[in-house]
Amino acid sequence: MNEWEPKIxxxxxxxxxxxxxxxxxxxxxxxxxxxxxxxxPCSGRVNPVFVLKSLENGFDGVLVSGCHPGDCxxxxxxxxxxxxxxxxxxxxxxxxxxxxxxxFSWVSAGEGEKFAQVVGRVTEEVKKLGPATRLVKGADAxxxxxxR
Amino acid sequence: xxxxxxxxxxxxxxxxxxxxxDKKVGLVVGYAKGTTPRRAKPAVVKxxxxxxxxxxxETCGISLLPHLRKAxxxxxxxxxxxxxxxxxxxxxxxxxxxxxxxxxxxxVIIGVSCAGVVSPRHAGEKDAQELDEACRRCRYSVAPVYxxxxxxxxxxxxxxxxxGTAEEYAAVEEFEKRPAAExxxxxxxxxxxxxxxxxxxxxxxxxxxxxxxxxxxxxxWLGKSAERPDTTIFHIVRxxxxxxxxxxxxxxxxxxxxxxxxxxLNQRIAxxxxxxxxxxxxxxxxxxxxxxxxxxxxxxxxxx
Numbered sequence: 482m483n484e485w486e487p488k489i490x491x492x493x494x495x496x497x498x499x500x501x502x503x504x505x506x507x508x509x510x511x512x513x514x515x516x517x518x519x520x521x522p523c524s525g526r527v528n529p530v531f532v533l534k535s536l537e538n539g540f541d542g543v544l545v546s547g548c549h550p551g552d553c554x555x556x557x558x559x560x561x562x563x564x565x566x567x568x569x570x571x572x573x574x575x576x577x578x579x580x581x582x583x584x585f586s587w588v589s590a591g592e593g594e595k596f597a598q599v600v601g602r603v604t605e606e607v608k609k610l611g612p613a614t615r616l617v618k619g620a621d622a623x624x625x626x627x628x629r
Numbered sequence: 630x631x632x633x634x635x636x637x638x639x640x641x642x643x644x645x646x647x648x649x650x651d652k653k654v655g656l657v658v659g660y661a662k663g664t665t666p667r668r669a670k671p672a673v674v675k676x677x678x679x680x681x682x683x684x685x686x687e688t689c690g691i692s693l694l695p696h697l698r699k700a701x702x703x704x705x706x707x708x709x710x711x712x713x714x715x716x717x718x719x720x721x722x723x724x725x726x727x728x729x730x731x732x733x734x735x736x737v738i739i740g741v742s743c744a745g746v747v748s749p750r751h752a753g754e755k756d757a758q759e760l761d762e763a764c765r766r767c768r769y770s771v772a773p774v775y776x777x778x779x780x781x782x783x784x785x786x787x788x789x790x791x792x793g794t795a796e797e798y799a800a801v802e803e804f805e806k807r808p809a810a811e812x813x814x815x816x817x818x819x820x821x822x823x824x825x826x827x828x829x830x831x832x833x834x835x836x837x838x839x840x841x842x843x844x845x846x847x848x849x850w851l852g853k854s855a856e857r858p859d860t861t862i863f864h865i866v867r868x869x870x871x872x873x874x875x876x877x878x879x880x881x882x883x884x885x886x887x888x889x890x891x892x893x894l895n896q897r898i899a900x901x902x903x904x905x906x907x908x909x910x911x912x913x914x915x916x917x918x919x920x921x922x923x924x925x926x927x928x929x930x931x932x933x
Contacts, residue, residue: 530850534851537858560927561922564906564927566931567905567931568873572869572894572898575812585931
């Protein structure tokens with residue numbers, strides 16, 4: 482195997498960030514090929530379980546991206562999502578999951594350039610951290626933790 | 630620790646008897662003497678003569694709210710229920726009303742001034758009179774909303790005067806000082822004990838969903854194993870589902886047969902909700918649940 486490359490999953494909202502990614506593509510802007518995109522109707526659709534299960538099932542990083550505040554197609558989906566993610570991020574960091582594993586961003590349909598930058602930044606941070614080990618299924622196979 | 634007096638139990642029984650006799654309520658949910666010395670059991674009293682069973686003392690650690698729901702469901706439509714409520718239960722009741730799970734008029738809240746409860750476990754290891762962890766940081770000895778208050782007017786204030794003397798978030802702040810790897814190791818060790826019995830969920834006043842995400846099979850949100858990533862995610866998601874709703878009553882921890890320290894993560898989340906959204910659970914009947922609403926100016930420093 483050559484150098485390790487991280488696998489990153491990106492949940493992009495249909496109306497802004499997914500279109501932003503599309504724009505990056507048609508504008509032929511280069512960005513790291515480490516992201517796998519999942520299109521969701523709204524950032525508010527992203528259940529924290531998606532993020533946790535992505536890590537459990539082998540992704541090294543997660544990006545959730547939606548419309549800028551005020552631009553949500555469903556008026557308030559991203560506002561409610563913002564509260565949810567603030568709590569999720571605080572909880573994960575408190576438990577000791579590296580802050581660089583899980584990212585959130587606002588990318589509009591016109592921001593192809595920004596999308597490429599965000600993916601670049603996320604990829605770089607996850608690369609620095611190395612392969613995910615926390616929350617990952619199978620990572621502790623064979624290890625036993627002593628129960629008091 | 631303050632001992633309950635026989636007199637306060639007497640007041641409680643009289644209040645329940647009167648409510649039943651005057652047909653103000655069809656049933657009263659309260660505590661009765663348990664079969665183990667340190668754990669009172671829930672009691673649903675429907676007859677005034679039966680009210681003699683009711684007690685309130687330091688063994689009344691379980692949350693009655695799941696039993697209230699069960700009793701109301703089993704009762705005829707329109708039945709009103711009385712419920713014995715400590716400070717934490719009173720806050721949970723307010724949150725129920727805020728979330729539309731209960732109408733204020735459906736319940737008669739019998740507030741009891743709580744001096745804290747004991748942990749039912751570790752009988753041999755701990756001083757029998759020792760307060761449970763959750764009670765040591767508790768700020769609310771009396772329900773914020775009540776219809777009847779027994780056991781004296783001495784503790785009717787609800788802000789800042791619980792049975793506990795510890796700093797509310799002392800444990801969280803102490804834990805946060807440790808390096809990330811150490812924090813993760815602590816959670817791994819703690820959650821490795823979990824056998825996925827869901828006692829925490831069943832004891833929790835806020836886990837009232839008819840079908841919990843862990844019980845669903847289509848979609849299968851989460852593996853059923855007691856493998857650590859699955860148990861860890863279960864506990865994270867349970868904490869997230871109770872974010873901005875948990876009243877930190879400690880019922881989950883007291884119910885856990887393996888003594889997993891569950892409340893630390895919930896407390897951290899409660900702290901975040903308080904600092905970020907300015908919300909404290911269960912104090913105000915007109916509040917909106919913190920995670921079901923938003924402010925356009927919520928801080929978003931963590932968003933790229």
